[in-house]
Amino acid sequence: MSTIREVADRAGVSVATVSRTLQQPDRVSPKTRVRVQEAIDHLGYKPNLMAVKFRSGKTQVLVALVPTVANVFFARVIKGMQEAAASQGYSLLLMNTMGNDEIERNCAKLVDTSQADGVIQLRAFNPFAPDQFQSEALLPMVNACEIVDDARFPTVTLDNRAAAKAMTEHLISLGHRRIAMVKGPQSSPLTRDRLAGYEDALKAAGLSIDESLLCAGDFTLASGYRAATTLLSLPNRPTAIFCENDEMAMGAMRKVREAGLSIPGDISIAGFDNIAFSAYAEPPLTTIAQPAEEFGETAVNLLIDVLNGKTKRAIKVILPFEVITRQSTGPAPTTANL
Amino acid sequence: MSTIREVADRAGVSVATVSRTLQQPDRVSPKTRVRVQEAIDHLGYKPNLMAVKFRSGKTQVLVALVPTVANVFFARVIKGMQEAAASQGYSLLLMNTMGNDEIERNCAKLVDTSQADGVIQLRAFNPFAPDQFQSEALLPMVNACEIVDDARFPTVTLDNRAAAKAMTEHLISLGHRRIAMVKGPQSSPLTRDRLAGYEDALKAAGLSIDESLLCAGDFTLASGYRAATTLLSLPNRPTAIFCENDEMAMGAMRKVREAGLSIPGDISIAGFDNIAFSAYAEPPLTTIAQPAEEFGETAVNLLIDVLNGKTKRAIKVILPFEVITRQSTGPAPTTANL
DNA sequence: CTGCAAAATGTAACCGATAACATCTTTTAC
């Protein structure tokens, strides 16, 4: 790999001239420019951008902390991040952290060690060392999707509580009174918020909250299936199951069908995320649409603003949701079943 | 951010001693070591790894060219790559190339410009500039999943032809004679190979190939749905539809159900990839399992071998597939329908 | 043709670490 010095020698100029030819061509005379260009072409010179980044102190790299890249929803967010980053000349370093605090702390060190400029965190966890907490300055991080409550991070989120409330209201309006909820992991604020929205709606409708209708899941198909198994075995089973994501909803639908029950005839099912598969499920799944790509895009743009000092105070962007009504939800069965 | 010089000053030693304290502690006396460590702790010194990488000429970064990160199968491959890379001290720079040659060429430049050490390409395209083609040396690239025929790239693949043949034989053994195939994009070698396997099986069984039963798709749910729409409208419709991936199969199933036909009673459907959703489909999908994570893992390991000069000649790794028989395929309907 | 401003180009410090080599100090052996 040839260096700028070799190019300079071959063109019979100084390294500064070569650098200028590349950076500010108008500061170099046309003759010289041509000569330098020839040398560059001949040697196949490619500037070592590692050297440039080292000197400039800017890496143009953003780190994305993703709990699971093999997740349909996150994949869309990643797509959004990747595209926004690329369009602004940044690279996206993707980390599959499996929601592990230690791994995330290690990833955050990429920033400390000047290997990356900033972090986009999709989980509610601050990976920066506690001593960095002291400072009032904005840390070079943006929190998206599942947000942590820290005033120093710009965040991109969705009103999960309102969304869950809206979906629950949809179910209530269909006559459902025993509505189960399949939650995500306890540790996730998303779960807390969506559960709160569910409770809001029940209370507003004067319905009581039945603990036995709350099931824990982990956002996987299998956990939705398991949750449904539990719910169907209840002496007084629910007429609707609201799952905190589409994967669990599809897992639950599988179980309900296997049990010989009809959806939505016997049991209505609702999800959250509106992944591509949900429109093709049997029956097509009623769910909450989230602008996943936009989450990623917005997060990246916010982070770049922080890095450029454009954002002085951490702001919170709330993206819109939409209730998508499909055929998996319908009128509650008559009381004969209850 | 403090530098090694500041640490040296505070500890009253030279920069070399600080460097040694970090790299080869046994070459430094215990007293000094303690003093240096104190200075490091006090200043919160973190070595600038950008400087290290610049000097060493190794970035410890691998670039992954992924056609679509928002794809369930690729997401698994990415997971495998990410984990293998991390365990060997490499970072994975993920690029969502949308199968665009130009974007991929740009990504390959990351290697030229010393921003990355190597490339993992999941698509059949050589992103390196033609002039680099001249050399006999192995380019720092590994080709996985969909492979290009170039002797200089180690490759990780699956015998797609044999897999498609096996699936087609499964359908034939169930009595199917009119078996449709929903292909991927024309440009994809995967499509060519899977189609060849399908034809192999038909020929071996003495069946003729009916062009009207071949549909083009693009690996999306929607294209599977469209293909099924076309196939169902044929005057002499097929009794089985073999889709080149699970997404298309699930799209096709949706259409078949909507048409009021039974799966597999009227039409059997088979996919390829064994994504998580296929086990939860209605009915659960018969498909070919590919070790997706292993694809990623193997590709990364091969690439690191190339980078370390351990691999002298490009090798080809063929991973195993497995026919997963579920309920979406069954005996062909009696000739009453045909 | 001279003089001076503007344009073009060159010189060298710098970014932050590493490591070869030089130098200084402490053991060890006789």
Place this chain on the structure above:
DNA sequence: GTAAAAGATGTTATCGGTTACATTTTGCAG
């Protein structure tokens, strides 16, 4: 006690660019 070996530490060039500042060349007015 001293020489040689071993151990500890320091000095400095280096990686490949960028850029402030210095210097040279060019252009144009007078």
